[in-house]
Amino acid sequence: MLKYIGKRLLYMVLTLWVIVTVTFFLMRAxxxxxxxxxxxxxPAIQANLEAYYGLDKSLFMQYVDYLISVVxxxxxxxxxxxxxSVNDLISEGFPVSFALGMEAxxxxxxxGVLLGAVAALRHNKWQDYTAMIIAVxxxxxxxxxxxxxxxxxxxxxxxxxxxxxxxxxxxxILPALALASxxxxxxxxxxxxxxxxxxxxxxxxxxxxxxLNSTEITVRHTIRNAMMPVVSYMGPLISAILTGSxxxxxxxxIPGLGMHFVTSxxxxxxxxxxxxxxxxxxxxxxxxxxxxxxxxxxDPRIKLADKKGE
Amino acid sequence: MKKKLLLFSILLVFSVILAACGGDDDxxxxxxxxxxxxxxxxxxxxxxxxxAEQVFKANIASEPFSLNPSLANDxxxxxxxxxxxxxxxxxxxxxxxxxAMASEIETSDDLKKYTFTIREDAKWSNGDPVTAQDxxxxxxxxxxxxxxxxxxxxxxxxxxxxxxxxxxxxxxxVGVTAVDEQxxxxxxxxxxxxxxxxxxxxxxFPVNSKIAKENEEWYADAGENYVSNGPFKMTEWSHNDxxxxxxxxxxxxKDAVKLDRIEFAMIxxxxxxxxxxxxxxxxxAGSPFGSLPTEAIPSLKEDGSLNVExxxxxxxxxxxTEKEPFNNVNIRKAFAYAIDRQGIVENIxxxxxxxxxxxVPPTMFSDNEEGYFDAVNIEKxxxxxxxxxxxxxxxxxxxxxxxxxxxNTSESHAKIAQAIQDMWKExxxxxxxxxxxxxxxxxxxxxxxxxxxxxMGWLGDFNDPxxxxxxxxxxxxxxxxxWHSEEFASLLEESQTETDSEKRTEMLKExxxxxxxxxxxxxxxxxxxxxxxxxxxxxxxMSGLGDVQLKxxxxx
Numbered sequence: 001m002l003k004y005i006g007k008r009l010l011y012m013v014l015t016l017w018v019i020v021t022v023t024f025f026l027m028r029a030x031x032x033x034x035x036x037x038x039x040x041x042x043p044a045i046q047a048n049l050e051a052y053y054g055l056d057k058s059l060f061m062q063y064v065d066y067l068i069s070v071v072x073x074x075x076x077x078x079x080x081x082x083x084x085s086v087n088d089l090i091s092e093g094f095p096v097s098f099a100l101g102m103e104a105x106x107x108x109x110x111x112g113v114l115l116g117a118v119a120a121l122r123h124n125k126w127q128d129y130t131a132m133i134i135a136v137x138x139x140x141x142x143x144x145x146x147x148x149x150x151x152x153x154x155x156x157x158x159x160x161x162x163x164x165x166x167x168x169x170x171x172x173i174l175p176a177l178a179l180a181s182x183x184x185x186x187x188x189x190x191x192x193x194x195x196x197x198x199x200x201x202x203x204x205x206x207x208x209x210x211x212l213n214s215t216e217i218t219v220r221h222t223i224r225n226a227m228m229p230v231v232s233y234m235g236p237l238i239s240a241i242l243t244g245s246x247x248x249x250x251x252x253x254i255p256g257l258g259m260h261f262v263t264s265x266x267x268x269x270x271x272x273x274x275x276x277x278x279x280x281x282x283x284x285x286x287x288x289x290x291x292x293x294x295x296x297x298x299d300p301r302i303k304l305a306d307k308k309g310e
Numbered sequence: 311m312k313k314k315l316l317l318f319s320i321l322l323v324f325s326v327i328l329a330a331c332g333g334d335d336d337x338x339x340x341x342x343x344x345x346x347x348x349x350x351x352x353x354x355x356x357x358x359x360x361x362a363e364q365v366f367k368a369n370i371a372s373e374p375f376s377l378n379p380s381l382a383n384d385x386x387x388x389x390x391x392x393x394x395x396x397x398x399x400x401x402x403x404x405x406x407x408x409x410a411m412a413s414e415i416e417t418s419d420d421l422k423k424y425t426f427t428i429r430e431d432a433k434w435s436n437g438d439p440v441t442a443q444d445x446x447x448x449x450x451x452x453x454x455x456x457x458x459x460x461x462x463x464x465x466x467x468x469x470x471x472x473x474x475x476x477x478x479x480x481x482x483x484v485g486v487t488a489v490d491e492q493x494x495x496x497x498x499x500x501x502x503x504x505x506x507x508x509x510x511x512x513x514x515f516p517v518n519s520k521i522a523k524e525n526e527e528w529y530a531d532a533g534e535n536y537v538s539n540g541p542f543k544m545t546e547w548s549h550n551d552x553x554x555x556x557x558x559x560x561x562x563x564k565d566a567v568k569l570d571r572i573e574f575a576m577i578x579x580x581x582x583x584x585x586x587x588x589x590x591x592x593x594x595a596g597s598p599f600g601s602l603p604t605e606a607i608p609s610l611k612e613d614g615s616l617n618v619e620x621x622x623x624x625x626x627x628x629x630x631t632e633k634e635p636f637n638n639v640n641i642r643k644a645f646a647y648a649i650d651r652q653g654i655v656e657n658i659x660x661x662x663x664x665x666x667x668x669x670v671p672p673t674m675f676s677d678n679e680e681g682y683f684d685a686v687n688i689e690k691x692x693x694x695x696x697x698x699x700x701x702x703x704x705x706x707x708x709x710x711x712x713x714x715x716x717x718n719t720s721e722s723h724a725k726i727a728q729a730i731q732d733m734w735k736e737x738x739x740x741x742x743x744x745x746x747x748x749x750x751x752x753x754x755x756x757x758x759x760x761x762x763x764x765x766m767g768w769l770g771d772f773n774d775p776x777x778x779x780x781x782x783x784x785x786x787x788x789x790x791x792x793w794h795s796e797e798f799a800s801l802l803e804e805s806q807t808e809t810d811s812e813k814r815t816e817m818l819k820e821x822x823x824x825x826x827x828x829x830x831x832x833x834x835x836x837x838x839x840x841x842x843x844x845x846x847x848x849x850x851x852m853s854g855l856g857d858v859q860l861k862x863x864x865x866x
């Protein structure tokens with residue numbers, strides 16, 4: 001196991017290097033400059049600015065400098081926001097995005113598993129159809145439409161929740177719901193289909209014939225075994241939530257990190273683009289590893305170390 | 311074994327759930343207290359009777375570039391700095407510059423030397439006196455090329471400022487001198503009749519030199535180092551989220567200030583901004599702090615809540631005058647005359663914009679509402695097209711090189727471009743292709759001349775026509791059209807040394823006439839500020855440039 005984790009960590013570093021390299025060169029290949037405006041800057045100032053941010057060096061030297069700064073975990077000053085460092089932006093924005101993401105994942109898991117379980121246990125009854133209609137709606141309505149819809153109904157028509165901003169728990173409900181809607185629907189469908197599969201298995205029949213009560217069968221045997229696909233979906237889910245929060249953060253005026261992920265590109269804010277990309281990559285790589293480990297713990301049939309032998 | 315695994319997996323699931331709950335609870339607790347306060351305020355704002363509640367709330371959409379006046383170069387920073395800082399002059403409620411930090415202003419006969427006396431009771435928000443040295447320091451700091459101020463060129467009217475900024479001259483030679491604590495002498499390159507407008511602009515604001523010398527990063531956050539000399543001071547700056555201003559008790563004219571607090575939020579979504587306004591969470595939605603969604607404007611107009619004010623800005627199309635076919639003046643005229651401007655402002659932009667048949671906005675030249683040509687004149691356009699085709703030696707319209715209209719990616723620019731594409735096809739029989747690129751790429755293409763017709767707009771920096779005309783004085787810089795006219799340039803040169811304001815206006819009008827006759831640009835419309843506001847909010851001063859001062863604002 002430890003050996004496996006060590007190997008995975010090594011791969012992670014390699015992946016990260018590839019991401020940094022590709023992002024760096026793609027970013028610099030894009031036309032436009034962080035300092036371009038309608039009024040062209042006097043050449044002296046332009047040159048000074050470039051020297052200040054190290055943009056006057058050769059591209060390769062900048063790349064080397066950048067790799068060093070990634071290792072040191074110091075991404076330098078933002079080119080767009082004067083006096084703020086990329087590390088500041090990340091440490092201010094990430095906790096907000098993290099809280100939003102966690103709330104959304106929690107909602108998606110809780111509601112999704114519940115809906116899916118209900119649908120499977122009441123297969124082909126009205127509960128099943130209702131749950132699946134909700135799921136189809138959740139998957140097909142994009143989160144930004146869901147966000148505007150929720151805002152319109154709950155905040156404007158009924159005035160029960162605030163329209164926007166990030167101040168209290170009440171402010172977090174709408175954005176978290178909007179962000180959770182698609183993964184929730186997906187989880188509901190996953191849970192339903194895998195539960196239906198599990199219910200038909202011999203060991204469930206055995207459990208029934210042993211006289212176990214149905215709640216116990218459902219909780220201990222059916223749901224647990226049906227969770228496998230859901231757990232493996234957690235990796236992509238985390239990445240979807242983290243990178244998908246941009247639209248939601250914009251609509252609800254939330255000062256999170258998702259916003260920098262996108263606006264830094266239009267601003268050509270090189271240091272922020274790189275810093276946020278590296279940060280998100282590390283986060284994703286780690287969460288995928290954790291999901292894989294959790295997977296092996298839940299399902300004893302999967303032995304991580306065995307993969308080596310293949 | 312299996313049981314242990316089950317236990318573990320349940321624990322894992324629970325710990326994830328608990329962690330999520332924990333996170334929520336944290337953010338919940340943190341914010342609940344602010345929220346209850348907030349709710350209280352917004353309800354009382356809605357009620358409107360609370361004469362005591364003097365809290366102004368608005369959305370400034372994004373994080374300001376910098377709240378150091380010497381570094382700021384954008385409208386968002388300006389919206390905040392105009393409340394927190396004060397220059398030698400301030401644009402008063404009537405739109406004329408009035409004495410602010412300066413209590414007396416003496417001008418030499420040739421208009422090239424100004425002597426400002428700083429008022430005795432002028433103080434920084436920490437109690438330090440505002441001195442002439444603070445002005446000298448701030449201006450020279452901005453001009454110092456090492457400080458990378460992107461708006462330093464605003465100071466080029468001061469003698470030797472340009473040389474110092476480009477590294478050719480010396481900072482010591484810049485024509486700004488603090489004779490003593492109270493007296494500031496400024497020498498200019500040319501007599502600049504609008505110089506007192508400029509001293510109200512943020513690049514000309516002072517900086518507390520004592521603090522700035524000790525702490526280079528004084529402007530990065532709110533706190534004891536962030537001191538300002540205007541009606542308000544910044545008490546809180548939560549980056550990318552909000553800015554809070556409170557009255558500056560040290561301000562010399564503090565009795566005029568009636569608001570107890572200003573809260574700026576940074577929501578980069580204009581639908582949300584308007585929705586929050588409707589819920590009473592903002593007292594203002596729209597320009598210049600934020601913006602209104604175009605789709606909402608008709609309904610706001612209908613219910614009578616929309617306010618529209620013309621501002622000094624022109625939306626225009628630039629022609630690349632060195633590339634065929636737009637190297638021919640008749641072709642340029644044909645394209646310009648065939649645009650139905652009234653149709654565009656009525657059906658597309660909808661926020662009360664004024665069709666532009668001139669370069670300089672009517673807020674500066676009032677007779678420019680009429681302009682130099684008709685809002686649309688298809689016959690004349692066809693005549694010019696025919697003439698142009700003959701001059702360039704083409705057989706027919708089809709023989710002309712393909713024409714592409716470029717704009718930076720945005721829904722409103724796209725709609726206008728499509729409408730104009732259609733007008734050119736209908737009125738001139740010319741097929742035009744559209745091409746859009748994201749702003750940073752687009753601006754590069756324009757500067758490099760990689761375009762034929764390009765969209766651009768200009769919002770005045772200060773209230774003088776020269777600000778619009780000098781864009782086309784020389785090739786390069788802002789003049790992506792590559793058009794040059796000796797006569798035009800020399801008229802602008804002469805106007806700089808003309809001390810009689812009427813004669814100067816005549817010269818500038820004549821220059822504008824040349825520009826509109828040669829037509830390197832086709833003006834489309836003049837910008838407006840469109841907004842909705844709390845009905846009880848009074849005495850917000852909006853200048854002709856469209857910026858807003860809250861110094862005198864209050865709720866009734």
